[in-house]
Amino acid sequence: MPENQNLIEYLRNRRSxxxxxxxxxxPGREEIEALLALASRVPDHGKLAPWRFVVYSRAARERISEALVQLVRQDRPDVSDDAVTLERNRLLLAPVVIGVVSRAAPHPKIPEWEQVxxxxxxxxxxxxxxxAHGYAATWLTQWFAYDDRARPLLGLQSGEKxxxxxxxxxxxxxxxxxxRPVVQEITSWVES
Ligand SMILES: Cc1cc2nc3c(=O)[nH]c(=O)nc-3n(C[C@H](O)[C@H](O)[C@H](O)COP(=O)(O)O)c2cc1C
Known part of the structure; x- marks a missing residue:
């Protein structure tokens, strides 16, 4: 593979x-599909594709956000209006939100950890x-990724994370x- 200075520069400067x-x-639907095709080209021991995508439309995110706000109100009856606004907007600030769902499960040969x-x-x-398509992006989970009540709202099936x-x-x-971490501080060289 030839050296690629543009890619090195990109990796040196990339930022969420x-x-x-x-x-x-x-990105619109067609471009999202192109992004997902690129994203799914990852190392995958056993070729299990132990993951899937959920693309949430704006309308779906509005519906989910309202339900998440209800959960917050249930847990914190005295929640402030500002905090509600923050919760309501968590999935609404970016034009596109895509869930990457792990389907990792016990397998006779492939450790679950590797699937994760x-x-x-x-x-x-x-x-x-x-x-690469010219968009900004960030990887978030936030509390509702770990809340059992939110799972059905987010379209998760049993065993998925x-x-x-x-x-x-x-x-x-x-x-x-x-x-950024100082690489020398987190690197051991095993020489003999
Ligand atoms: C699995 C995972 C979950 C994350 N969830 C959150 C989150 O819920 N809230 C948050 O502020 N940052 C979260 N982050 C961190 C953001 O992605 C963060 O802004 C990112 O690490 C910035 O690093 P970068 O500029 O090198 O991409 C998460 C990161 C990872 C890897």
């Missing part, structure tokens, strides 16, 4: 953009695919960089 720093447009890792690779690859919600749109504000 929080949904609050995004605006329209996001493959779902993580899909999430990251979807970020890269969105960037949210690997991430990938929020995609057009960058409005650049978030600047964030601290």
């Amino acid at each position: 953009v929080p949904p609050a720093m995004m605006t329209s447009p996001g 890792l493959s779902a993580g690779a899909v999430c990251y690859n979807l970020l890269l695919a969105a960037n 949210v690997a991430g919600f990938i929020h995609i749109g057009t960058m409005e504000t650049h978030p600047g960089d964030r601290g």
